[in-house]
Structure formats: structure tokens, C-alpha cells
Amino acid sequence: MKYSESLKKNKDFQIVYRKGKSLANHYLVMYLLPNDIGRNRLGISVSRKVGNSVVRHRLTRLIRESYRMSEEHFRRGFDIIIIARTSAKGKSYHEIEHALLHLGKLHKCYID
RNA sequence: CAGGUAUGACAGGUGAUCGCGGCUGCAGACGCCGAAAGGCAGCAGGUGAGGAAAGUCCGGGCUUCACAGGGCAGGAUGCCGGAUAACGUCCGGUGGAGGCGACUCCAAGGCCAGUGCAACAGAAAUAAACCGCCGGGGGAUGCCCCGGUAAGGGUGGAAAGGCAGUGUAAGAGACUACCGCCCUGCUGGUAACAGCAGGGGCACAUGUAAACCCCAUCCGAAGCAAGACCGGAUAGAAGCUGUGUGGCGGCCCGUCACGCUUCAGGUUGGUCGCUUGAGCACAGCGGCGACGCUGUGCCUAGAUAGAUGAUUGUCCAACGACAUAACCCGGCUUAUCGUCCUGCUUAACAC
Numbered sequence: 001m002k003y004s005e006s007l008k009k010n011k012d013f014q015i016v017y018r019k020g021k022s023l024a025n026h027y028l029v030m031y032l033l034p035n036d037i038g039r040n041r042l043g044i045s046v047s048r049k050v051g052n053s054v055v056r057h058r059l060t061r062l063i064r065e066s067y068r069m070s071e072e073h074f075r076r077g078f079d080i081i082i083i084a085r086t087s088a089k090g091k092s093y094h095e096i097e098h099a100l101l102h103l104g105k106l107h108k109c110y111i112d
Numbered sequence: 113c114a115g116g117u118a119u120g121a122c123a124g125g126u127g128a129u130c131g132c133g134g135c136u137g138c139a140g141a142c143g144c145c146g147a148a149a150g151g152c153a154g155c156a157g158g159u160g161a162g163g164a165a166a167g168u169c170c171g172g173g174c175u176u177c178a179c180a181g182g183g184c185a186g187g188a189u190g191c192c193g194g195a196u197a198a199c200g201u202c203c204g205g206u207g208g209a210g211g212c213g214a215c216u217c218c219a220a221g222g223c224c225a226g227u228g229c230a231a232c233a234g235a236a237a238u239a240a241a242c243c244g245c246c247g248g249g250g251g252a253u254g255c256c257c258c259g260g261u262a263a264g265g266g267u268g269g270a271a272a273g274g275c276a277g278u279g280u281a282a283g284a285g286a287c288u289a290c291c292g293c294c295c296u297g298c299u300g301g302u303a304a305c306a307g308c309a310g311g312g313g314c315a316c317a318u319g320u321a322a323a324c325c326c327c328a329u330c331c332g333a334a335g336c337a338a339g340a341c342c343g344g345a346u347a348g349a350a351g352c353u354g355u356g357u358g359g360c361g362g363c364c365c366g367u368c369a370c371g372c373u374u375c376a377g378g379u380u381g382g383u384c385g386c387u388u389g390a391g392c393a394c395a396g397c398g399g400c401g402a403c404g405c406u407g408u409g410c411c412u413a414g415a416u417a418g419a420u421g422a423u424u425g426u427c428c429a430a431c432g433a434c435a436u437a438a439c440c441c442g443g444c445u446u447a448u449c450g451u452c453c454u455g456c457u458u459a460a461c462a463c
Binding site for chain 2: 006043044052053054056057058061062064065066068069093094097
């Protein structure tokens, strides 16, 4: 992705969980923490409770794709973690995308 | 035709746009990141999950522990022969069970080595007389006593081989024929076993060994977070001192190495292992078959928070099931929307 990379280390996840702001809707939870590298780092978490490996992979792909398609609308310089909730299981791309953008607007990091 | 049965194949196709992981080339260049080891951005080309990738139930390779040793304990397997690297898998047989049949199923060694267990019911459960039957004695009606009897009744998963006859007071392998069982011999078969002949009257007498156990065969352990290498950082304090600690799954030996234990703190980045392999395809030969041999051709994911997706057009049997490689193979088991090929079979029902 052009302006973003993925959040990998467990330690970074812990920091965002502890210090970041969180907002949620029916399908997703979003944690947000400003960083100082001028780029966004995206982490996606889908717990085993949601489903088996195939279900979890599909959800991460849908979330990543939704973010990628509207990447230029997000403000830069944040660590973002998206958590899929159990109700997101089996939902289509459009539903997931809608939920993600809704959260972005709530966090005021999404600009039309 | 329809049903059944066995085996095999496929697992949405295709176009456009956007996007992702390896690989090769440009390129041992230039640039960038990093303390270093090392790594990365760009363009082009090509490539990129399954029949079960799953469960992790077996077996093997590989790696390290000492190239892995002795004994005990423990575990696994269990008709015979073969295949294989190996197996608890597969193939071909034997025996048993089911089905009209094609065919399917099987934890299929040993309770005349020993020990244990067998609820309830039943008179009695490894031991037998409740009813009945028969004989004798007593009493007078519907019974009592003694003895014989396992053919009959009843209980049970199982009651001293079955059935028919002879026999008898009534009965009984007490005796006889047939069947079964056990023993011996012969014939066929590599063998499991089958067939035939002769003998034993049949035993300390039932079942259970997914009860202990016995017999035979096999098994060292831990796992790719295995392990090898490169680079960086670091801080100690207290205690114990040998019949000590660890390598080595449990115990005893044996053997090798070494100070050890507790508390506190810090670092935890990179490369390799990582895909050429008991590999795949085709042809020929050998074998009933599993499979083997030979020849020719091919290279077909390799991530490390983890790549196959999204949008849309179109086609089909039309919301396309189950389910995502993580060191690699051989199996087993379980999940699954459906579609199709081929062999074989058909009693009853329908035509």
C-alpha cells in the first residue's frame, strides 16, 4: 500500500490497546493511536471465536481491501487496529467497507 | 429403464480493472534502511493451496541429544502369504457373519499355565434334585420319609455335545448310526487351512483374554519454536559445597561433561534449514494384485503475523459444499453442494 504498512509486533499491539482510543460499531472495533513516523500502520485482528481459518482469512482480506481502496482519504500518522467482531462473519465486502468508513468518520481520521 | 453395488475423475469456467507473496532478468550497477549481520524500494516476465491443505491417530525421512549401550518396567501389534523406507496401511488368500446377487463386514493367537469376574432370575452358576418321573416303606385320600434319575418343565447369555434309536423300574454316551468335538495319520497347499481315513465315548467339563495374564513380533527420546551459523547487548546479589548437578522420557547400571541453586535485571535482530523429492507425466516389460524395473520428458507455492482477494460483465446443472500449505513424505479417520465415466448385479415391487 502506498501510504501504509502493516503493524506486526505484539508489543506494538499492546501499546495501541493500552493508550489508543477505541470506537466500535456492530461489525468492527477500531483502535487509534498517533505515531511519529508520518505513515499509517494497520493491524487486523480476528479472534478464533469468529470462525475457522478460512473465515478469518476472508475477513482480514475484506478489511485490508476496504482500507486499501480508500487509503488516500485517511489522515496519515496513526497506528490503527481493526478487530472483527463475531457478527462480521459471512458479511459481504460492501457491508464491511461501509462499517470501516463509518468508524473512520467517527474517529475523524477519514476525510471525504 | 429403474434400483443396488464397486471403483475412479472433477471441486465453478471465462473477460476487464485494482491489489498481494516467492522466483528470474535488468543487476555482484546506482540509490535507500541498519550499529552490524544483512535487507529493501522500481520495471518486465513468469508463477502461486487441498481432496481432504483439517483431526494430529499411526509409520518413515531429517535434526539434535553420546551413531544410541545392558537389564527391568512400559507401549504397540495379533489367521496366513506378499508389497513397502516403514506401518496399526495396502494387495491376494483362509475361516466366520450378512445379503437373491454383485459384494460388504471382522481387535480372527492362547481360558485342558495360573488367577479373577459372571448382576437379576433360578432349587442349583461350575455347583446341582424346585417341579416332574421311577422304586421301596409308612399313612389314608390329594400326603410324609428313604433312595434312584439330568429324558421333560421352569429361570438364564450360558444348566455336564445335538438328534434318533437300543436299553431301563425310571433314566443316563451306558450302548449304536449320523453330525459336532478331541487325537493320530495320509493327501493337496509356501502357509492359514481344506479333504479323506482311523481312533477316543467326550475328560478338573459354560462364558469372558477391547479382565489380569501367557505366547510371538516390533519399539531409545524429543521435535523445524528441531537445529546450524552470523551480529549485537548485558549487572549483579545471596546461599550451598559434594553420597552434588546435568546430558539420558521411568527405575537400576553404565558412561560423558561440569561447580551448582535461588532472587533480581537486560537482550531476543538476521541468514540458512525451506523445497529435486521413497517427486510427477507418458510408454514398455514382469506380477492375479498391492507394486517393481527400464526408458524418455518435466521442475510444479515456500510465507514467517503469515501471500490467491475485491469490483464488475458473461456462461452453467445458478446465493457453487467442506475447508487455507507452515520441514517433507506414506497412510488412516472425519467434514462435504453437487456433476460425470466405467465394471458388475437384480430375489421381490413397477414396466
